[in-house]
Amino acid sequence: MNDEQRWQVFLARDVAYDGQFVVAVRTTGIYCRPSCPARRPRRENTVFYPAPVEAEGAGYRPCRRCHPEQVGSASVQTAWVAQACRLIEAAADQPPSLTELADQLGLSVHHVQRVFKRVMGISPRQYSEAYRLGRVKASLKQEETVSMAMYEAGYGSSSRFYENGASRLGMAPTIYRRGGAGTQIRYTLVDSPLGRLMVAATERGVCFVSLGDSDETLDRALRGDYHAADLIRDDEGLGETVQVILSFLAGTRPQLNLPLDIQGTAFQWRVWEALRTIPYGETRTYAQLAQAIDEPKAARAVGHACATNPVSLVIPCHRAVRTDGSLGGYRWGLSRKEALLAQEKAHASDR
Numbered sequence: 001m002n003d004e005q006r007w008q009v010f011l012a013r014d015v016a017y018d019g020q021f022v023v024a025v026r027t028t029g030i031y032c033r034p035s036c037p038a039r040r041p042r043r044e045n046t047v048f049y050p051a052p053v054e055a056e057g058a059g060y061r062p063c064r065r066c067h068p069e070q071v072g073s074a075s076v077q078t079a080w081v082a083q084a085c086r087l088i089e090a091a092a093d094q095p096p097s098l099t100e101l102a103d104q105l106g107l108s109v110h111h112v113q114r115v116f117k118r119v120m121g122i123s124p125r126q127y128s129e130a131y132r133l134g135r136v137k138a139s140l141k142q143e144e145t146v147s148m149a150m151y152e153a154g155y156g157s158s159s160r161f162y163e164n165g166a167s168r169l170g171m172a173p174t175i176y177r178r179g180g181a182g183t184q185i186r187y188t189l190v191d192s193p194l195g196r197l198m199v200a201a202t203e204r205g206v207c208f209v210s211l212g213d214s215d216e217t218l219d220r221a222l223r224g225d226y227h228a229a230d231l232i233r234d235d236e237g238l239g240e241t242v243q244v245i246l247s248f249l250a251g252t253r254p255q256l257n258l259p260l261d262i263q264g265t266a267f268q269w270r271v272w273e274a275l276r277t278i279p280y281g282e283t284r285t286y287a288q289l290a291q292a293i294d295e296p297k298a299a300r301a302v303g304h305a306c307a308t309n310p311v312s313l314v315i316p317c318h319r320a321v322r323t324d325g326s327l328g329g330y331r332w333g334l335s336r337k338e339a340l341l342a343q344e345k346a347h348a349s350d351r
Contacts (some may be wrong), residue, residue, distance in 0.1 A: 001020075003048050006023070006034075006048045007043060007046065010046070011032050011040060012033050013034065013036070013037065013105060014034055014035060014106040015034070015035040016299060017034040017035070018033045018034055018035050018068075020051055021031075021034065021048050021049065021050055021051075021194045022045065022048070022049050022050075022055050023036075023046055023047075023048055024047045024048070024058070024062075025041045025045055025047060026045045026046070026047065026057050027045045027047055029057075029059065029060055029061060029178075030060060030061055030062070030063050030093055030151075031049065031052070031055040031060040031061070031062060031063065031068060032063040032065075032066050032068055033066045033067075035066065036063055036065060036066035036068070037065065037066070037067070038063065038065055040101040040268070043193075047232075050261065052068055052069045053080060053107070053111075053115070055068075056069070056107075056108070056111045056115070056257075057105075057106065057107035057108055058108075058109050059108055060323070063110075076345065080105055080107070080109050081115065081116055081294075082114060082123060083105065084101055084105060084112065085127060086102070087104055087105075088124060088127060088131060089131055090129045090240040090251055090257045095125075097129040098112060098113060098124055098125070101124055109183065112124065112197065122266060123268075125304065128267075130265070130266040131173070131263075131266070139284070140153070154230055156217055160309060163248075164335055167193070174247035182228075182230065183202065183229045183230065184203070184226075184229070184230045184231050184232060185200050185201070185202055185207060185226055185229045185230065185231050185232070185235070186200065186201055186202075186209070186220075186234035186235070187199065187201075187209075187222060187231060187232070187233060187238070188200075188233065188234060188235045188239075188242060189233075190213050190220060190235075190236040190242055191248055192245075192246060192248070194211050194249065194250050194332075194336045194339060194340070195211050195212055195213055195336070195337075196211070196212050196213065196214065196215060196218060197209075197210075197211055197237055197242070197245065197246075197249075198210045198211075198212070198215075198218040198219075198221075198222060199241055199242055199245060200212075200222055200226075200231075201241065201261070202214070202261045203239060204259065204261035205258065205259030205260045206241065206258050206260050206261065206262075206311055206314060207226075207260070207261045207262055207310065207311070207324055208222055208225060208226070208310055208311065209245065209310075209311040209312045209313055209314055209334065210222070211312060211333075211336055222328060225310065231274045241258065244256065245258075245313060245314075248313060249343075251343055251344070251346070251347035253300045254280035254347075255346075256313060256314045256316075257288075260311060260314065262310050262311060264305075264308075267295075267298075267301065267305065267309065268305045270291060270293045270295075271289060271302050271305035271306065272305065272315045274289050274310060274318055275289070275306070275315050275320065276315060276316065278316060278319045280344055280348050280349075281344045281345050281347065281348025282318045282319065282348075283320070283321045283341065284319060284320060284321070284323075285299075285320070285321055285322060285323045286299040286300075286303045286306075286320055286322065286335075287299045287301045287323050287326070288325070289302045289320060290302045300321075302320070303320070303328065303329070306320045306329070307329060307331055309331070312332055313340075314333070317330075317331075317339045318330060318336075318340045318341060319341070327341075
């Protein structure tokens, strides 16, 4: 289609062409879908773009009446965000600034920041740090020294690593390399409506929540995750945290907003954050969660992220189910998952 044909489609408000192009208005700085019901501007004030990403890249903002950014733009945005990720990864030794990234993509700085965060759940800078930290963590298992690991991951100096990266490992890099040796973790064990409950925390926040049939099983699980840490039982110190979780299990507290100190990849964090947005008493399929983080083909990876959730209940992975409605897996047993969902549904209907 040429621009004159697009103009005629726009005049006719033909909904069949929604998603094929957008119409931007110079005088208002807004772009619309072809079928937008708003009053038509003058022809000389209009310009056409193939997709919302190009219009936003040129500085236009979406119409609040017809919401053109919600039609046919997800795949385009995902494609250039993927390109942005590759550019960041390729320059890990000296990550591009937001301005440099926008120039390479041919888009505005504001648009890159906003859409990247909408698609990835984190900013380009946070993605760069997460990527390099992932390389550090992998290298710390192989390199003989921390210095070798951080230089291999692209940190030009130790000061830059300790300023931007070390704090996000959750512990000092030398300690991480030794499997958490020297880290103090307090834990407690109590009865709950779903069996024995173990809660563990560092000074930063909760790092482990698990349900089980015996103290021995839960103890092995904690020591398996933190095999070299200094584990100290502290029933009194963790009493308030435990009561918050027990209130949740009793149905009197629909949300668990506890400070966390857990490790995860950028992808895992996106899945875990999506899980925490599921309303109390509701469920989402793994496919729906994959769609929610703009990774429609990653349902299996979403399931894995749910299975590796180290803080049961606080991150409600029990609310993720299969497409056919069956429960799927659950690290702490399907009977507990079924009971949790039934209880939440019952209490949600009472609210």
